Amino acid sequence: MKKYIGFAAFIGLTLGYVWGIGLFTPQPKPPTEGIPHNYWHPNIWNSDTFIIDTIDVIEEDGIRWYTLDTILLAIMFVESSYNDSAYVASEDAVGCLQIRKCMVNDVNRILKRQKSPLRFTYNSRWYRDSSIQMFEIYCDHYNLTTAEEIARCWNGGPRGINNPATVGYWKKVKDEINS
Secondary structure, three states, X not given: OHHHHHHHHHHHHHHHHHHXXXXXXXXXXXXXXXXXXXXXXXXXXXXXXXXXXXXXXXXXXXXXXXXXXXXXXXXXXXXXXXXXXXXXXXXXXXXOOXXXXXXXXXXXXXXXXXXXXXXXXXXXXXXXXXXXXXXXXXXXXXXXXXXXXXXXXXXXXXXHHHOHHHXXXXXXXXXXXXX
16 A cells, blocks of 8 residues: 555656646747737747848849849748748748748649659748748749749749739839849
């Protein structure tokens, strides 16, 4: 009988200790500055966001050419203000490029078709380097070359350039590039 009482006391003390730790340990607070309330995601911590403030614009004969980095940074700003932890629950859009699950599926389909061993998970969307890789794979596969094609197809899918609903998005990206 003593054996069972000792075991029960051990379990009771252990559970009490674990409960006490959980009760009295301070919980981290969500960020409040510069991040809209619907962009904070409680499961992502310790991810630094780097804001790159250099934009490469090449101008020849009065025509402005933008590098992929320039377009990518503008899209990142429009999508999430460079926030790697951005999350919009209503769309399940995640990360600095606000990637949805259907985009991960499309990129994995492209990689499978190319016989590449690389695959992305839904959690890959939280990591900037993986998001950028998916962005580049998508743009290369659909042969998106102009800034407008890239922005509108990123927003509206492979045929986004033909969708009038993506014009407003392109205007936001273009304004960010030119700011």
